[in-house]
Amino acid sequence: MIAVNVAGLLHDGPGATREVRLRDHYAALGPDLEVAGPMDGLLRLQRTNRGILVRGSVTAPLRRTCARCLEPYVEDVAVTIEEEFLPTLDPETGIPVAIDDEDQALRIDDHHEIDFAPLLHDELSLTEPMHPLCRPDCPGLCAVCGAPLANGLHLHEADEPDPRLAPLARLLEQPKD
Ligand SMILES: [Zn+2]
Ligand SMILES: [Zn+2]
Secondary structure (H helix, E strand, O other): EEEOOOOOHHHOOOEEEEEEEEEEEOOOOOOOOOOOOOOOEEEEEEEOOOOOEEEEEEEEEEEEEEEEEEEEEEEEEEEEEEEEEEEOEEEOOOOEEOOOOOOOOEEOHHHHHHOOHHHHHHHHHHHHHOOOOOOOOOOOEEOOOOOHHHHHHOOOOHHHOOOOHHHHHHHHOOOOO
């Protein structure tokens, strides 16, 4: 949860702004998104006629798994945020706000808080590549034994003749006639 109380900003008139700085901010964003370290970012909150417009950018180190060598690695990802959050309750009267055809709208909760965690989860999840690679030229795994090829050339038993085939080899080596 990365919650910011915006009650004061809601009471201010349209155009009022406030900055929210995330620095060395640790947060869990769900089981499908492994944040490997602190997030940094600067979000600018602006009071609009309807709610609060949030704009800014956030960087986060995400732990991924290489699609070729299956090793974990960390990628620093930056996302841009631009979303409007609408109040659940009228900040002056406390009466629930009816918003037509806006079921998809992001909401300020009934404690006048915005939780940025779901938004950051969604934005950061979208940065996941189809084929994450620990490095562009990752050589992947040995097709024979599965060892990482990044460790250099290696030999294994499969390079030698299979002992079970030795009798067959002897048979083939026998001179004809
Ligand atoms: Zn790799
Ligand atoms: Zn191998």
